[in-house]
Amino acid sequence: MGMNFTVQESSALYGLLAETSSDVIIKTDRDGMIVHASPGIRKLGVEPHGDVGPHLLDLVAEQGREAVTRALSSALEGRQGTRWTEFPAVTADARETWFEIRIRPLMEDSAVYGALAVMRSIDERRSLREQLFAATYTDPLTQLTNRAAFISMLEHMIAQGMEGCLAMFSIDFFRTINMKYGQTAGDDVLRVFADLLREMLRSDDIISRIGSERFAVLLPRTTPQQAQAICARVVTTMAELRQKVGDSRLAITASGSVASISESMDSTIERAELALFCAKAKGRNRLEMEKPRRAGV
Incomplete structure (x- = not known):
């Protein structure tokens, strides 16, 4: 899965965030199937090459499916996502790893043809938050x-x-x-x-x-x-x-x-x-x- 973006996709990506090496950039088709991904997706056991990859929801552990499904459905319906959604991911080593994701629609001539998502690891932040909660309560x-x-x-x-x-x-x-x-x-x-x-x-x-x-x-x-x-x-x-x-x-x-x-x-x-x-x-x-x-x- 290479990283070739159209002009519209590049613009959407720029508006989504300033890319960093720790982020995972994912492009899906109209059905939510991954068609392109950045190399960071390897941490989830997916190689960023080949044809159509797994469905975006296949990266999400069961307890996070509902929230990510809502975010993906909203984007594929053409709504601009502004919120980050936290979820536990399915990783290659079966270890629980927490990410946050933000998804926006990809549109051409007012028609949605896919979605662009940014995922970033929040394990360290969650750990610090849990430690703070424990210390407080x-x-x-x-x-x-x-x-x-x-x-x-x-x-x-x-x-x-x-x-x-x-x-x-x-x-x-x-x-x-x-x-x-x-x-x-x-x-x-x-x-x-x-x-x-x-x-x-x-x-x-x-x-x-x-x-x-x-x-x-x-x-x-x-x-x-x-x-x-x-x-x-x-x-x-x-x-x-x-x-x-x-x-x-x-x-x-x-x-x-x-x-x-x-x-x-x-x-x-x-x-x-x-x-x-x-x-x-x-x-x-x-x-x-x-x-x-x-x-x-």
């Missing part, structure tokens, strides 16, 4: 999501009217553990509890560390009775574990609470925190449900 000690992520997800659930419950947990006497055995021992306790939550909760449940020794769990589509059963097992199992702290193995306990996700974010958090306070006031190592509101209150 992940607790580095436990690798759970942090309070900022928890707030955003709870706000989303309430805005969407999703039913479910919010559970809160707090490691009992955590400050005493830190003072007596040191911060390293305290960090070990937090990691053990985080791992316990991952193991005991369901795949749909969202676990966050929201404070020094405090954790929150969003349980979508869960009734208070279901949440109570799930969270009670967490509290009981934590008390049965013997966690190595310093030279000793101690039974570390946690207190928990459950509240329905309803009304507003502030109301939901307030009711869960009040129930957690009650669990601690009643002796810790227990789970408390939010108190039902009296009519008219």
Whole structure:
């Protein structure tokens, strides 16, 4: 597949972008079949020579097909594409490689006879973006999501009217553990509890560390009775574990609470925190449900 452009194609290419060596330039026919491509297409396992090559969509992994199909269809209908579309590509080594693509129509006498596309790798940019997301929304000690992520997800659930419950947990006497055995021992306790939550909760449940020794769990589509059963097992199992702290193995306990996700974010958090306070006031190592509101209150 050589790189011979008509005057109209060269003009379209110039308007698309200032070409760089890392870009892949692709020309398709009216059906979306690749008829010309720049040498950069080799990274996708396609040789830039021969007759009509694969279809443009054959370069796109399944999860990106819908978005690229829309962009290609729009161009072949004569619309000038101005947006970049991100997608994972099918590569020769089967490794997931992310690109962005922009597609514009090729026209002669007001008739579309193909499309011109520019693809560029965005792996590095996506990696940096994912690292930034992780740094912004992940607790580095436990690798759970942090309070900022928890707030955003709870706000989303309430805005969407999703039913479910919010559970809160707090490691009992955590400050005493830190003072007596040191911060390293305290960090070990937090990691053990985080791992316990991952193991005991369901795949749909969202676990966050929201404070020094405090954790929150969003349980979508869960009734208070279901949440109570799930969270009670967490509290009981934590008390049965013997966690190595310093030279000793101690039974570390946690207190928990459950509240329905309803009304507003502030109301939901307030009711869960009040129930957690009650669990601690009643002796810790227990789970408390939010108190039902009296009519008219």
